[in-house]
Amino acid sequence: MQLERMVNKTIVREGVFDANDALAQMNRERFDRAGTFVVNMMSSPGAGKTSILERTLERLRGRLRLGILEGDVQTTLDADRLERFGVPIAQVNTDPGFGGECHLDANMVRFGLAGLPLDDIDTLIIENVGNLVCPAEFKVGEDMRVMVFSVTEGEDKPLKYPLMFRSVELVLVNKIDLLPHLEVDLAQFERNLDAVNPGVERIFMSAHAGQGVEKWCEWLLARQRKMAAAP
């Protein structure tokens, strides 16, 4: 019963992922033509993605032409928070019906790109739906994947959601200002992280208190410089 079920599921899902990969490739070609570096930012709900983007836009305004693609099940709350920075923002709501999709896929991103002047954007940050499982399964045409992990979630999370932690090039370990009030074991978190994604780059930060924000902005600028220098 279990095996049969899994086999059927595998067949169906292969079809879904083939279509998604083809659309992700179309997005990729658009990004390449525009010379836009694209980050797919993922996390649990409430880990701090939007707060980090606020700090990023404050700091990089005038140094890097940023654009934002906001993915949410419902509302434009995150886009509203970022609007005051005057950068191009597109909102994609993953939709009504059955309560909304739990991730962005390549087609949703393609749809959102229609609202963005890609030629005027050096770095596009895609803020995915808050979820530690499904977003990691869908390529959207990004150059790099970054996840935000809030230390309030506990040190065991890399082991419990390994695909997410394994699929990223950088982990922003956020809310470290709360560490004195938590029982979380940060050294054990790092061991768990290395168990699923050995040596993956990590930046300890607090969007609230400001630690690490400059380092993250430097990371973005360095990627941009590297891309600009490529033939």
Place this chain on the structure above:
Amino acid sequence: MQLERMVNKTIVREGVFDANDALAQMNRERFDRAGTFVVNMMSSPGAGKTSILERTLERLRGRLRLGILEGDVQTTLDADRLERFGVPIAQVNTDPGFGGECHLDANMVRFGLAGLPLDDIDTLIIENVGNLVCPAEFKVGEDMRVMVFSVTEGEDKPLKYPLMFRSVELVLVNKIDLLPHLEVDLAQFERNLDAVNPGVERIFMSAHAGQGVEKWCEWLLARQRKMAAAP
């Protein structure tokens, strides 16, 4: 294009939900025969479900025959944490393949029930996969749905994940010991919660510091008494 996509998706998903509802009904009948009250507990990753269960088992041992069904993408870490209480625990891993399903469905719960002595369990708590979207879409045969919301996630979450907040009978508002260190607006959270699920019952608690744990245990005991008194 968008409409066509949605129509296709709707058709496929209706099939999935029909099958799930039929299996949920089978689970429901098993629970009724055993006289077991069943709670489906949901939340974001790291909101504190397992910590709340630890406090619950400590307090209700000897007063209520509890059983636990643990749903995780991978690992048995949560079941391992609860094992020392000596209550029946079944583990369902939602599994490999494409990184694991992001929710428990009725068939996974049915599978897990094979490992539980339902006749000896008054109240079964199903700890769902950490995710604020998909678990709310799948009935598993439960009597009641409870969600754990961590105040660290921010006051906007009911608006951003309305199906989850709307689908539950009780919200455990956890980690309130951290409130002095956060910028979260709890009154606004309550207004947002009431906007999507007017007047839904809520218990403010801290599994870490102990506030509200007794109230939650009383809630469970009262449901059990009510069920036992029913004809």
